Amino acid sequence: MGSAAAQSVTTGAVQGRVVDHATKEPLAGVTVVAIGASPEPQSTLTEEDGTYKITELLPGVYVVTFYIGDLTVSRSGIRVSANDITPVHQKIRLTDQPGTIIEVDSPPPQINPHSTTKGSKYDRRHIERVPTQNRGFEGTAGNQAGTHNDGVGLAVSGSTSLENRYLVDGIDITGLTYGTVGTPILSEFIEEVEVIAGGYNAEWGRAIGGIVNVITRSGSNTFRGSVFGTMSPGFLAKRGQSTPVNASSIDVESNRAYSADFGVELGGPILKDRLFFYVGFAPQLARTDYTRITKRQTDCRQLLPSGELSGCDPRLSSQGGYADGTADVDPATGFYITDELDRDVRSGSSQQYSALAKLNLAVSPKDQAQLSMIAVPSRGESPGLYGLPSSGGRSDGLTTDAALRWTSKLNEDRTEVEALVAWHRSTSNSGSIDPSLDSQPRQILRGGNLGTWSGLGGESARTAAGCTDGGAGDPYSAITNCPMETVSYAIGGPGSISRDSEDRRMARLTATQRLRAAGTHELKVGLDFESDTKETSRLYSGGAFLQNDVGNSIRVTRWVQLAPAGDKDPRFDQMCSTADAMGGNGMAGTKTYACDFLSGTPGAPGTSIVGSTINWAAFLRDSWAIRPNLVFNAGVRYEEQRLRYASNLQGTDDPLTGNKIGKDAMTLDKNFAPRLGLIWDPTKIGASKIFGSWGRFYESIPMDINDRSFGGEVSFTQTFTSGQGRQPCGPTDPRIGGPDGVGCLTPSGPATQETLLGSSGVLVAPGIKAQYMDEVLAGVEYQLSDNLKLGITYQNRQLGRVIEDVSTDGASTYIIANPGEWSKEEETKLLQRIARTDDAVTRGRLERQLTLYKGIRGFDRPLRRYDAIELNLARQFSKGLFAQASYTYSRTQGNYPGSLSYDNGQIDPNISSQYDLIELLANRTGKLPQDRPHSVKVDGHYKFDLGENNALTFGGRIRMVSGVPKSALGAHYLYGPDESFVLPRGVMGRSEIQHGIDVHLAYARKLSKTMTAEVYFDVFNLYDNQGTFDTDQTYAPAVRRTAPGAGGGSENNVNPIVGGGYEDLMWAKTIDSTGNETGVPTARNPNFGKATSRYSPTSARIGFRLTF
Template sequence: MSLRSVVVVALLLWFPVGALAQSPTTGAIQGVVTDSKSGDALAGVTVIITASGVSTQSQITDSRGAYKIANLPPGRYLVTFYYLDSTIERSDIIVGIQKVTPVYLKMGADGGGKGEVVRIEGHAPTIDPTSTAQGITIDKDYLKNIPVPGRTFESALGAAPGSQGDVLGVAFSGSTSLENQYIVDGVNTTGLTFGTVGSPVINDFIEEIEIITGGYNAEFGRATGGIVNVVTKSGSNELKGSIFGYMQPGFLTAPAVETPSNSSSIDVVGDVGYRADLGFEIGGPIKKDKLWFYVGFAPAFTRIDYTRTTKTQTDCRRTLEDGTRSDCDTRLVTQGGFADGTADIDPDTGFFITDDVDSEVRATTLRTYNTLAKLNYALNPQQQGQLAVSYVPGSSRRPGLFGPASYGRKSSGANTDVSLKWTSKFNNDRTEVEATLGLHRDSFTLEAIDDTLQGTPQQILIGGELGTYGRGFGESQATQAGCTDGMTGGDRFPFITNCPMDSSAYIIGGPGSVYQDLEQRRTGRISVTQRVKAAGTHEFKAGIDSEDNRSTNTRALSGDAFLYNQVNLAVDVLRWVQIAGTEDGRERFDQMCTTANPDAEVGGMLQFKCDFLGNLGAEGTGVVSNTFNWSAYVRDSWQIRPNITVNAGMRYEEQRLRYAGFLQGQVDPVTGETFGKNALVLKNEWAPRLGILYDWTKEGRSKVYAHWGRFYESIPLAINNLTFGQPIIYSQTYTPTLCGEVDPAIGAPNGFGCSTTATEPDQGTQLSGVNGSLVAPGLKGQYIDEIVAGAEYEFFDDFKLGLSIQDRRYGRVIEDVSVDGANTYIVANPGDFPKDEEAKLQRRIDAMEAGADRDLLEKQLEMFRGIRIFDKPRRDYTAMQITMSRRFKNKLYTQASYTFSRTRGNYPGLISYDDNVILPNASTQYDLIELLANRIGPLPQDRPHYVKLDGYYTHDKGKIGAFTVGARFRALSGIPQNALGSHYLYGDSQSFLLPRGTIGRSSFEHGLDLHVGYARPLKRQMKFEVFFDIYNVYDNQGTFNVDDSYANGVRQSQPNGGGGSLQNANPVSGGTYDDLLWVKTVNDDGGETNVPIGRNPNFRKTIGRYGPAYGRIGARLTF
């Protein structure tokens, strides 16, 4: 940050002028008071704002008749105007988070009224004439009366126009769900490793949710998606609260529509057994007008019932001449039947036909305990503080599903958030300073259900058959009888293997990966807001904040190893290791590891000293990752006139991504260089923001606006662990006979013998991850640029229409790339290597003597130049939104939106939807140059049409009670479909055989949810309510995902089809569907063969559906 910028911030901190902006957890009320006859401004009007549990605030209108009162918690307020003998009240004024509510007034300049109080009915306008931010605000009435499909706040985020769900959450405005920032009570609670929702606050504890999908000011950053700002409830001068309970029983869930798949010998389907939570929340005064409390507690319980079905393939059918399937006849073909020694195939799907053998239900249970405690303190109206603590411990138990039930896992963890905020106003409210300290902490532990297995390696059995495994590991008698081949009198299909385990694994032993992880973010923020009169009114706000993000990730395996047993073919023993040079003298590096030299020109084997990392808690198993972020901003909201506002701001951000703690100060055994502290430092992330607004009604009932801004990504910690944490796995491959004698339970040698043998592996060894990653010189931060423009108008009280456009585009992306066939990875800006950085490195090389060091730098420079051959990442989002909202007092509420949008490019963002790889900034999308072919087109987020309609109506019959009906309707376009193939190095769904999106689009989807409630008043302001929510009312289980794999990595086994062979394929650049007939397979060396690829029989068919209809019942007692 420049000296000039520091001076500007310092001046803003100390210059004593009025402070009137709202904080991230509060809002404001502003307006203009004019003479009802002449229209002239009225100066000297006293404006007082009151509400229960909020200190009274007041202000006197200035020479323009203007006033603004800020730092108001969300809620309903009474605004009273005093002028001479006149007193006028405006009640039921709603204030939202980060919103300015306009309250304009016309009154007599003569002060007539003789002490009478005039009460004006009707709500204030719902348009914020000072903000260009797009999005919506969700209050507690919405959460109570709309059938929100979940119990925590993230389930309500889909109400925002321009939002859509993805595999990890809710995405906004063409971005992925990992690009959002989540703020709870002023503290950043975003998940540290990936950027998911970090603190899922239960809806009953929430006062209001602000969702900003674009156009936000300089106060907000570290997000290229949306900002979700949650404010929890607080105590007031009235003691009030509720007791509540919700229940989703399994019998209120409709049967799921079956999605055809190629059945394995074990199929597992999960259904909700029940979801239930009950709790209470209460708040009130400890000392009225001084100190208030709020407490909530709500345990939640879930059981998922997994129906586990064992199946046998059949050999008794054939396809008839008309293409239909015959009945089952188990006699041989030579005897007049249909058995031919080949498993039957369904001609419609290409899948194996199976018969059920046995079925059982295994249940997973989950428990969480939602806890919130909050204190609010007002020393006086100018000095106020808040302390909020949220603690959500939880646990789960999941049985083994593809093996014995006792080989399952149990987990536990806790989510903790602490926020401490203090707001001070000085110099007759001329200066306002807000300081916030925060802690976000998330712990997670995973281990074996059976403690005796905690030290046992997990073993994955691939191949073999279930009959043998069933006898060895205690499958049911029915499974043993139906799956055992050659059983006298019991084998219905004696000419085939009844229950092969080729397409799914059988899992035995310990839990495998064990975890004792911890994420923790410490934050501090201070801001100052001041007001200056100069050519209108300037409202300056400046602030600085810092984050220390730290995680401890576990690298440990039960029994110190993981076994991949390809029955009777090979056994792979995998271990987490740390490596050192052969001259390293540390005692724990007591093993030797060998691997092929990734430099094919040099060839040969590399050798390192190794430490085989032990079980949980052993040295080296806890890897500490750390990133330090800080930012500063300044923003001026300039009201040239009360109805013309210009918002101009600048934000500066820095990120310091550090090497894992165990690497810092150590010598890299590959390059010989010493690891420093910082692996990557991103500076000069300047993010300007500029917006302008005009209210043509001059009453806060309209606005026309435009905004331009730049927004930088905050890189999640996953890249620290993966790229800068040297996660190395050592693989040793054995011929099974080296593991010992045949184990009758497996029908082959048990891989466990190879995990303890001193015999050298005879099929090779490999270190994965040893080569690490380079950081390209001149690397710069990832950002998007955005333009929004629109208009809103309140046609009459509480009825608002809006029209807006939004354009978002990537300006730069950070990804790892490889220019040498995935041997070396470079963290870079794909497509960009600065010329000045190239020249610097070249001058450094020119100054060096000939030798190994110079050769290494020359090789690196050549790789850096190769970054330019990659296509620059593109993600272009363009949208038009039409919005409507209507509120009639507390009885009727509706909000609706229609979004037309297109999202095109070659890079979806931090989630690689095409192959479901979730590695932000380190995905496979830019690892190989050949993977970029055909990627430009409609991205997975491209859903052109999206209609949303929410509403509720309450019919109050007084003592009889109140009836409420709420509804939630969604309709949206389907997802783009592609034709994907397997890559010889990277596996399934990596090659775009045809240009993105040319295959078509899945069907248009829609759904309706309903809420019905009845509330009856009781004594002493108590009310009892019962309600019933129905989700997916007409049970439309539409397509959530389709199978885009045209050619799987393993050819589908079928009669005369060459089943089981590997197949990879290269893209057909610019090709059409007809060209797929001519695509040939690629061998393991990347060479094209003359063998045509085989079409996946499930291509373009549904593989994931939206959930079935279900019901939820509940009750609430409020007081």
Template sequence: MASGTLMMVVLWLGIAHAQSPTTGAIQGVITDAASGEALPGVTVIVSSAGTPSQTALTDGSGAYKINELAPGAYTVTFYYLDLTVERSDIRVGVQKVTPVFHKLDTARAGGEVVRINARAPEIDPTSTAQGITIDSNYLKNMPIPGRTFEAALGAAPGSQGDVLGVAFSGSTSLENQYYVDGVNTTGLTFGTVGSPIINDFIEEIEIITGGYNAEYGRATGGIVNVVTKSGSNDFKGSIFGYWQPGQLTAQAETTPVNAASIDVTGDLGYRADFGFELGGPIVRDKLWFYVGFGPQFRRIDYTRTTKRQTDCRIVLPDDSMSDCDPRLVSAGGNANGAADLDPDTGFYVTETIDSELRHARDRSYSFLGKVNYAATPEQQGQLTVQALPASGRRPGLYGPASGGYVYDTLVSDVSAKWTSKLNNNKTELEATIGVHREDFNVDAFNPVLQATPRQILFNGSLGVWGPGFGESPETNAACADNADDKYPYITNCPMDAISYSIGGPGSLTRDLEQRRSARIGLTQRVRAAGTHEIKAGIDAEDNVTEHTRSLSGGSFIRNAVGQQIDVLRWVQIAEMDDPRARFDQVCYTLPPPTDPDAETEFRCDHLSGTPGAEGTLVRGNTLNWAAYIRDSWQIRPNITINIGVRYEEQRLRYAAHLRGQVNQLTQEPYGKNALVLEGEFAPRVGVLYDWTKEGRSKAYAHWGRFYESIPLATNNLNFGQPIIYLQSYSPRLCGMSDPNIGGPDGSACAADPSITADLRQEMFGVYGSLIAPGVKGQYLDEIVAGVEYELVDDLKLGLSIQNRRFGRVIEDLSVDGAQTYIVANPGDWSAEEEAKLQAKIDATEDVAAKTRLENQMAMFRQIRIFDKPRRDYNALQLTFTRRFGSKLYSQGSYTYARTTGNYPGLISYDDNVILPNASTQYDLIELLANRIGPLPQDRPHYIKLDGYYTHDFRRHGALTGGVRFRALSGQPRNALGPHYFYGDDQSFLLPRGTIGRAQFEHGLDIHLGYSRPLPRNMRVEVFLDLYNIYDNQGVAAVDNTYAPAFRLGGSQQSANPVSGGTYEDLIWVKTINGDGVETPRPIGRNPNFRNTSARYAPAYGRIGARLTF
């Protein structure tokens, strides 16, 4: 009731002043130059070429503000009595308030126009937001290492790239939110960039890395706000083209890889794109259009090399290798029946046999269309349509090329926005609706194999597999183990480290993501002990995914030749008395630990290998809504307090096909909502002070709480009952030995359900996940503080500190060795929820139900024994910005930051598992030791320098040079071991980060452009972008695997952490058997441990041309 009364007062008193997510504002104070007194009644007109002007009057304190200004350059004109003063080249950024203060010389004679060409300060005196704004000049004149806006995000201080995008302020890249023209376009499944707009269509990019107000939420990383170009009263546009041939790419440095019989390296064949963009009036001063179209093409050349091992060398006393002599040692040679090992690397010595090129191709077509309408300057609307169809093909690499896949996608966005200034400009209302959609389809590279299972072959060699699956005659001859064999005492071409893939592509998809969103905001300005700018709003999102569960041929086969054949398939289950015809099979599994007497036999449907068939499309849904209110209170023109609160709710729902079915863990029917996150109050408070009183400085501080929006990958994994049915067979049951495989073909067992799996039958996922009562939302708290000062005109310096830390995390965990999963807040389960569950147990009379609840209680209590997730980010940033018109621009930053803790966030970088809120970290409690330390994001020193300069030769053209320099600390190194159940890199054998970090890295990119004017106001430009010009390929990643899941020779191994251990302790690490018991056998060491496993891109160049008009 109180909030409603407040809103009524605001509506009655207010004068609207605000800017939307796609616009900015200009504000200032006009004073008398002689007396310093405020001047009320000054007429202020803001105008820009080709767009309608806007007008305001200064109030009693001489203050004014004009908002809803599209990003760009403006002229501000002041009229007072008979004085006219005009200030040009005033830059307005998206979501930024540009301060334009002015002292009028009222004693000056009137009648003339005083023109001042002086840029306004680059400081927003009303906002505590940290980050950077990138305009179209930056995108055009800098060597951006990519063609979409994501490639430019690394310019923000405190940002760094990771495996899925750009991360900000110690977070992962999956914790950001992305907006295009005010509409959320973040990918729904994981949280990646959803709509990759190409740079030629972009007017401005706002990157907020911290300190953002209550208008923004659902992010624990950064906010990226992209504003595309719009039409005006002038026809403007360009035609552009970019070409990156493989010939302009330097030779990539090789990284050591333990010898398998197939090596694959990928090189760019070419990348090309071209297009046009055009904007102009439909009806002058009323209706404008903008349209852009840009096809893009790429080819990747994979060099596929086959090689064989040798048995003809020995290690000499001086640790060097002898010459090759393939005779037996007993006959005076060096052959001893074991493959040669290089003593320097520990890798097998190999000989190259043959190589071939296999090509991958991609093509996409970017389209953007926009219409802007102004009924009046106070009533404006916008409609935007964006589409990106794409397709490509990927050949098989470790097997026949026909085993690859083809894909096609369509990303589309439709949005509409309306802004109204009502009641004599006393009320401003903005409403936005939008739809973001992504379709993704995958099919077989060779259509004939669409209905063929993918079969992964282990425990064999190219000498057996090559002739039947299309390897070259040279490879088949050199790999054959026969009488003509050069090295008859070894297997020439073993495939121990890498499997060989035959058959179809495996997963087939018809995936869909769709977000329908709407937001409405109201802004008022109230004079009471200063000026209050109060903004309130509400937004809602209906997020839907359809995830495909379909395998080519209906199954996936793992064939350990001669030992065991595993057949895996997607299934859906039903009760044994279910009458539906499609549940025509019987599937078996093991009971859950919480209910040993639970059913283990179900009717089931082996899901079809035809995507779209019944049961293969699983629908997930999450409903988000939020409301916020914030007040920007200017006590004086140079003192501002921002205070606000945001409330969020998230409702994660069970997959549609589960609702009403019986939950096998709880024996209760599934409802609609699986997890409801309520009570997510996120307060924000900030204070700013401008000691110059002219907008040339600010000292600020901000505290805020930010909640995560859980991606829909969690819905599919935890609330969609993804069931994989594993059936393991003795090879003899699958038929006679196939000479092309060296043992029986697993396809026979996959095709005949009547063959009983004699080794194992088990369903994974049949019991879903328990949800701990009282689970609360994941959030972090942030403190930022800093100062900015315009030392001289157009030179801004900044100093800031930032602290971020998790307050609570949502993860799935297990207390019984990964047999039962619980969605919970690790380390935290409330006593209140425990009391409620105990009361339920006490009131339950059924013995089986009571036992089940008691087992759940025992597990929920153990949630508290986990270490609470920690991620602490502490940063100091120094920044500068120098701008002189559109000809000279430079910016730089130095960030000293530490990111420490035991939980990196939504990406598990150490084992490369990308399952937001469902990583493997809390699945095996015995592996939690040694995880506290510097996280993978910990790069203490990061230097960024950007700049460009245009020298105008007038009628002889103009020359532009741009420079982009980066230097940063290397990543922490670790010693990781395997777990017999979860595979590689699950165990921190030593405490995180105690064995140093990779080397310091740096790189320099250059842009060179020459443009020349043409008749009829046109201009042509050619340019060259050079990347990593001194070819420092450095260390992008280090092999942290001390011991792999399979040692040389193929046997499985596992290891537990050495709590508090040192590097010297690694030689004493012993193998853990399948029962978790330590054995006397030392763990098998990875010969590539601590070596470079990935490098940065080599030097390369890109050429281009642009015609503007």
């Protein structure tokens, strides 16, 4: 008897074969009963061939008992996991005396001989005894081989962290906007965490990364619960190693002040054997202290002929000193040498309250229902660090989830039906740390100096005095003391204000049928439907966002709404102009629209955008046990996704096509995803397997694309420059060093340049197809002994097709397309349509679209290939010891990292800048940011019994992972900072190997038969290895300054040096605003290659748990 998976994502199963010990003949009609974590016992009878299967078992430990005649055989310690099958085979001596009861304490094999899934399951013991800093399920999920933290979340098997799917008790909690974790779940409420990193069957979809399946705890016939708490005080943590920023006069060190949680969880019967409850509640509180250090550069040293630096003598060289008008640089590090001026501490805080409730109803042993609810309100504040203290932000939100699940067993347990309806909702509000500033525009100052900006009132008297240039007490009068070349300075309001919400309503129905035909078949069919809604706000505080390149230019960016054709609404009282790609030069090349500047007031007209997406899928899977030790899994999944226009756009005119906008912006259908797998158990007793699988997996596009591309997003940017008697934004503000950008909101003169982004709408390439990934998996697992398992797995993943926005006319028009491909069939259809069109205007528009679509083929096809060999060793929990270890060698290469653009930090799945322009593709092929060839993970725990009532537990984990590839990036004349790969991707080497050890020590004392008290102590990063997490990869900054901290400057764009090496950087030349190369060498970022973030320092956590 075989199966590809258990019958539900929230429950597991036991199955096996019962035979006569002497003859090995199958025994039919044996009663098999499983008693344990599930509220009620579950039972079945063996078939003619001695096989049986018991499904719908909650995760936990069971006793499986076999009854035949007057003989009883009982197997204890059988652990069942969700979405899994535990093999329990049994030999029975029919010659034993009637009435004999045989008790067997022998763990079943650790190998699931019916599944090709690559992944792990972490039970309650693992969650409690293997320390992770994250108190949610993400930390535990990170123990899976082939995963790592990419700075946003959990990256699985070469994919980005935005390509996973997360479920809790069957509820899809994946964030709708970007694909991140939507609902945090405290580990104290979790029974089991399952991570599926590959090889998943047709039941699973909407993911091209991994699947994380979380099962929370449940009630039973026994009242049980716990009171718990943890505290991570700042005095038990080392200080974070400084990550100074070169050519900046502000450094920030973050250190945890405290992190704590405490709560209670309780479960038990309401009606014995019928109705059970589980509840949990826990506040989580945290504060982080940011030490803000101000510093000034020095000019008092010179490099001696010996190669060493001289001592400090601030006199001018003409006076016998070493001051020469150039800031001192440490030749060993490349950093400017600085004097610390002052330091102060600014704090951020967060509060989160986790609540969970569950009801389980056993209508009968065959019919069961479950109602679950989760609520997590939260709020937080973060201080302004690189700017005024008031430039910080506040946020609050509420996440709620609910689900109702029903399962039934029919036809002597051969038929099973499961139905689920669920709801996920999340709200998010944000603004300034000072609510009165929500009405003020945010202004980012760049290229000035801290001495001047001290006049804004955000710096201490010591900093202001030490940074002031040219004063009587200035020791380095020949240089700018406190330049801010590589870090901006924020003043004003919070910038973006959010009043967002996301809502997912889903339903799923599955049926399983077991039958016999040339072996045993388990047929499973299912249908699921999902309706997603997202409301997002377009709000800039004060109605605008200001970027002030001090002394050079000021850019004012606003959200705007363009007046529909013929609309006479008086609120469209502004005029927005932009270059017309279809026109000529000068006035002929300019388009002007009546528009409304959207205010920063929540609820104002045009500021709320509502989008929606419909997902549905159906699957069919057959798990065919050709023989008891040979299983063939075959399935197919069909998925469809309909991404809709924002409600306010439906029924309006499309500016590109001239047609009325309907409901669906993009329909991705005909997505058939076949899955095949073969498993052979040479031992025939579940102690080994040789397996292989192939599958296709489709992406489910997050709703960020609905907000932006299909939500009518239009921004209006005006660039103002002073000079030749022009001061459109007002005179120089002595506190800034140039005009105040606020003056540009009501300018006295015209802008130098005006640009509308999004005014042309977005085209969707006809015939666009869904993004998918293909995977091949092969491996061997063998049970070396009762408790020891060895496995080796090869995994290959390749993106087959990608959806991204591209521009084939120099960033004037954007097309959602499959880069590198556009079907000839669609081209023929458009040509035929053009031939049938008599209207000259319509014909011209269609011909232009044809030209744009044909240009899609000129893009390189996106590539991402992941190859990995994984060796793993696991020792099952026995006699107090559990251990698992893995070594993964992997390579991730290509030209497209995926949904997360690591290189410039952009989080816009499927509409990033990675494929916007053909000229941006040069040098992008190479080692992708996910490429971390070597990874070692070792987890373990051991429990010592100290007498009858006391126990001591040791736990720990060891980690080692290769560093991240490094590149050299530069600014592009159209797209700005970090969009041009100056050298081929990854040729600058990689950051150092990261390694660390975390340990757990716990002491437990039994206070009574039903009550145990435990205290524990966790230490993270035991030997304080604060390695580099990320480096500054900007080689050529967007602006070349005339002098450090002096403001002003010129563009510093650069073209890729195709196939170049580090030695070629010295020949790079600046590109002007029209894209032409000049003879001016490219200016280098003084912080290039330096660490920008590090891993956390040594810290400790104290915890207690009182269970009853």
